[in-house]
Amino acid sequence: MNLKSFVSDIFHKYPKLFIVNLLLAILAALADIMSIVFLAPIVEILAYGSFQTSGALTQKLSQLMATVGLEVNATSLLGIFLIFSFLRAGFQIWTVNTILKTKYAFMTDLIVGSFKDFFNSRWAFFSSQSQGTIINTLTRELNMVGDSFGNMARLFSSFIHAVVYAAIPFYISWKITLICIAAITVVLLPFLWMGKLNRRLGQRNTESANKISAVIQENLTLAKVILGFNKQTDTILAMEESYKSYSKSTIFSLTIANSIPLLYYPFGLVVLCLALFSAQEINVQLVDTVVLIYALFRVIPSMGSMAHLKASLDNFFPSYLQILELQNRAIAMVQPSGERQFTTLQKNIVFKDVSFSYPNGPMVLKNLDFNISKGSFVAFVGKSGVGKSSLLDLIMHLNSVDSGHILIDDTDLTKIDTSSYRKSISYVSQENLLFNTTVKANLIWACPKATKEEVLLACKKAHAHEFIVKLENGYDTLVGDRGVRLSGGQIQRLALARALLAKPDILLLDEATNSLDTQSERLIQESLEAVYGQTTIIVVTHRISTIINADVIFVLQEGELVQQGNYQELKNRPGPFHDMLQLQDLKRDEDQDSKVAKKWTSL
DSSP: OOHHHHHHHHHHHOHHHHHHHHHHHHHHHHHHHHHHHTHHHHHHHHHHSSSTTOOHHHHHHHHHHHHTTOOOSHHHHHHHHHHHHHHHHHHHHHHHHHHHHHHHHHHHHHHHHHHHHHHTBOHHHHHTSOHHHHHHIIIIIHHHHHHHHHHHHHHHHHHHHHHHHHHHHHHHOHHHHHHHHHHHHHHHHHHHTTHHHHHHHHHHHHHHHHHHHHHHHHHHHTHHHHHHTTOHHHHHHHHHHHHHHHHHHHHHHHHHHHHHHHHHHHHHHHHHHHHHHHHHHHTOOHHHHHHHHHHHHHHHHHHHHHHHHHHHHHHHHHHHHHHHHHHHHHHHTBOOOOSBOOOOOOSEEEEEEEEEEOTTSOEEEEEEEEEEETTOEEEEEOSTTSSHHHHHHHHTTSSOOSEEEEEETTEEGGGBOHHHHHTTEEEEESSOOOOSSBHHHHHHTSOTTOOHHHHHHHHHHTTOHHHHTTSTTGGGOBOOGGGTTSOHHHHHHHHHHHHHHTOOSEEEEESTTTTSOHHHHHHHHHHHHHHBTTBEEEEEOSOGGGGTTOSEEEEEETTEEEEEEOHHHHTTSTTHHHHHHHHHTOOOOHHHHHHHHHHHHTO
């Protein structure tokens, strides 16, 4: 990545805005140069009261004004000077507005395009990335790119101004101008050769900023754990260390960037003195010398600004490259999708000899064969790490199988349009996080067109209505960041209500009751009873008490399906399920089991 390729990207994306920016910069420079040109006759008429000792530039302007019928006097000259000054200001304001439009169009495309690429990729993209890197990319690095876009526009503007300003000294004395340009170039080259150093510093800044974002994100997520373990001091020290590393590279980088124009200033004075002495030697008229020196005085800062802006751009390229790298990685991991639109589950979900593994990892699921009938309640149980959650990810098509087939109503899942298929699914996880908004907003997020009656019904089915109405503002109560103002059981019931509001064909619960108390668990069970037969319920859990009424319990061991049957069939059968019962000390008499089973079958 270099300035040429970056400019090429901008031009191909926004050719009209790019050309408009360029034209406006040229017009602003031309208006500026004309205001400088008319300084010569104004200075001469103020100094001598007439044009009798006119220099070459003044004579040329006098002839031009006479040609267009303008009287050559102090009033007309001052009027023309002011007109061009206002034109310059107008063009510069227009230029700023157009640059800002292009900048924010570019930034909008970057952030929206990045989000689109990220959320069109497979789940593996998110699970394989540092959240801190993603957050930093979409905040600091994106702002760096936006600021650098402005720097790029100013770099081109400075270049155009320098070229246009140089026309005046060339007209007055090409010898003096060449001498000055040679001196400026000699001074400028060392600053332009610092590009590699600035890129390395930019890379260090980006890496350290990624680390800071990761530390902030992780520590805020784990705030309760940190407080519980009294690790505030260690956390603060880790943050301080990360920020010191970032500060060190940033200070060095900014010092170099800001020192360039400061160092260029004294060198510029040397060039101006050189021009003044050269004008005396060549016997340039005093008035022309004043204009020449003034023009060079405008050129030299532009050259210094170019060196400064070039250093800033070299420093930003790692930020732009990181954005592009994440976008390309997401595109490479795009979620595959078929073309067949999915409407509703008609018959079943079938796994045929399905195996799955994560990239560069061992096999997680091995040769799975099972059938989930429409409207049934099934559960997957087993020790941690046996692949239960991975199995749900496959059903949601967040990941793709290594071998075998997942059939939805006899159609391979890979041939079904993923977006339409997922609209029929609702998902409730163990750690259901809510948006930092009201209870109502969290609910209708799943179904924006839901009526008030539908919201109330879903909440009643999930046993959430009774606690919601007791909140300070009822359904308009703010739940706080990640739902922090609610208890774990309340969050889970609200998450279940949100899932039910979408009226899914398939309801997936991933360890949704594992961290709940007995009462909350029982309320979740009753919620499932309310939709049993209408919705296909698939539950992953460690707690056998949650799934006693399941039609089929699938037992996984080391990624393989080793047992299946209902609770009554499995509870006394030797094997992993029986062992789990013994570990959980789940003691229920036959009458109680029969009573519960009877209740479900009557629904």
